Amino acid sequence: MSIILKEMIKPEFEKRYRKLLGEEYEILLSFMAKKPIPSIRVNPMKVDPNWMVEKLERLGWRLQQISWYGNGYRVIEGPERLGNTEWHQLGFYYVQEAASMIPPIVLSPKSGEKILDLAASPGSKTTQISEMMKYEGVIVANDVNPSRVDTLIANIQRMGSLNVIITMMDGRLVSSRLGHDIFDKVLLDAPCSSLGEIRRSWGALARWSPKSVSKISRLQVSLAKAAYRTLKPGGLMVYSTCTLEPKENEWVVYNLMKAGAIIEDIHIKGLKWRSGIERWLSWEFGGEIRKTMRIYPQDNDTLGFYVALIRKPM
């Protein structure tokens, strides 16, 4: 493992993550030091995925289908970056990390539904959801950051996602602006400390501190409560982050449970994950939290993710 990476680790980080992972802590670090495997998600609304894969393989790329998402492929090798091709510009595929495809699969969008994606930019999950809906129904894709909304617009246009309305507001205000009980499904892929993305950039490790985690956790709880309010009774919400921090994951979901939310089981074939943790520091989240999903980088050789499926009672 890289000595530079090890030197960046703060003693409090090591203490907490050794406690969380036990003997697997060293394995986590070794995966954090490894470059992630790039992957793409082929857009079946624009192109036959078999045609796209054959075309790329004839030109020298070697692709491997992702076991949990049939239109997703890991890029084992290739002559150039897949973001540079004309097919990328045409929206035939989106360069998206394999674990990032999981929250939309858990949300399981259907044609005709009304869906909110509260923190949507750059739009990898919005465009995936749109394709899963076959462009039928409506997605409201929101982000607070103007320059990131520009990127979101560009990606939605490139992928041809016809059923997306874009809004720009602080997600904490969404229920006061749009109303309560209106969406069939809601995705909150929350801003987070990004510890699951350390394989991509070590910046998250340098920025990590208990104080910064607590600060972002407060924002996540407010966003989650606002998102939950917009959900119809009986509707489903996915809360996801690309971090491993319990205060940004189980703690946030626990706050929704206190507001009456029900946690649902998650079933995905071909994916390894761990149950959400029941206790952390001085908090007890209860047994239901075990239905939520922790994905460590070493589980499937991806980035790290946390995903919870939440139902609003009727």
Ligand SMILES: C[S@@+](CC[C@H](N)C(=O)[O-])C[C@H]1O[C@@H](n2cnc3c(N)ncnc32)[C@H](O)[C@@H]1O
């Ligand atoms: C993890 S990223 C979302 C990634 C996106 N879902 C995707 O798959 O491409 C989190 C996003 O939350 C946005 N964000 C941060 N604070 C927000 C807030 N208060 N309201 C709405 N969006 C916010 C950020 O600008 C960022 O684009």
